Amino acid sequence: GATIQLDGLTKRYPGTANPAVDNVSMEIKAGETVILVGPSGCGKSTTLKMINRLIEPSSGRIRINDEDVTDMDPVKLRRQIGYAIQSSGLFPHMTVGENIALVPKMVGWSKSKVKDRVEEMLDLVGLDPREFHGRYPRQLSGGQQQRVGVARALAADPPVLLMDEPFGAVDPITRDHLQDELIRLQHELHKTIVFVTHDFDEAIKLGDRIAILRERSHIAQFDTPEAILTN
Ligand code: ADP
Ligand code: ADP
DSSP: OOOEEEEEEEEOOTTOSSOSEEEEEEEEOTTOEEEEEOOTTSSHHHHHHHHTTSSOOSEEEEEETTEEGGGSOHHHHHHHEEEEETTOOOOTTSOHHHHHHHHHHHTTOOHHHHHHHHHHHHHHTTOOHHHHTTOOGGGSOHHHHHHHHHHHHHTTOOSEEEEESTTTTSOHHHHHHHHHHHHHHHHHHOOEEEEEOSOHHHHHHHOSEEEEEOGGGOEEEEEOHHHHHHO
16 A cells, blocks of 8 residues: 655646635545545545646645655656546547556556456456457447446556546446445555545445545545544
């Protein structure tokens, strides 16, 4: 696992009156799953995007294992962080197999290891590799695209997973299966997971701790599911 530290993290988008994320500090322990819940627009996605360095903070610091994300070289960053988003974010001009292979290739895995890994990941998310490997994202349902997005996030076996409503479009039975797989990854592989959801049951099921956010990602409560349920 890896620890994630946010110190005074702030994001102001140009031309907006208020910061989207305002002075957020949080420590996520190695191997811990933290769920971010809060109203639409409170800055959850912005926070994940900053951790993944897709957007730059206006101020504040992000450290993974005490190393500033800003200073990390791009290949190392990709090796550390897997990222799955609601819209799947698949590259439309690449097949399912190519999408999943992208990060493992980038971080230098051998061809044969990548090939095996793509099959393993498709199996994990419940898609038959023979049927889905060569398809393009547009040839998949929304739920199937999300599952490929999750497979891609896990492919290079990163210690950190950032997941932004990754199961939102997945059917209930598959979602249950994917939640169980995620719990297995927590327990067996000690992944550090930051997971955004609107689904309170999902938060309770998956979270070691739940951060309830208000506007601008102000932390209203940050505690275990048990403590949150009894408050
Ligand atoms: P959440 O993920 O909690 O729904 P977001 O992080 O997507 O919230 O958005 C937080 C706030 O930042 C919202 O008010 C949103 O409108 C604003 N925002 C998000 N992206 C941009 C952008 N690229 N430019 C300007 N404002 C943005
Ligand atoms: P949306 O607005 O639909 O939530 P985003 O703006 O969050 O989509 O998209 C984030 C960007 O990150 C997209 O360009 C997507 O292709 C890219 N992306 C998605 N997954 C990864 C990944 N694992 N590594 C690097 N970039 C990614």
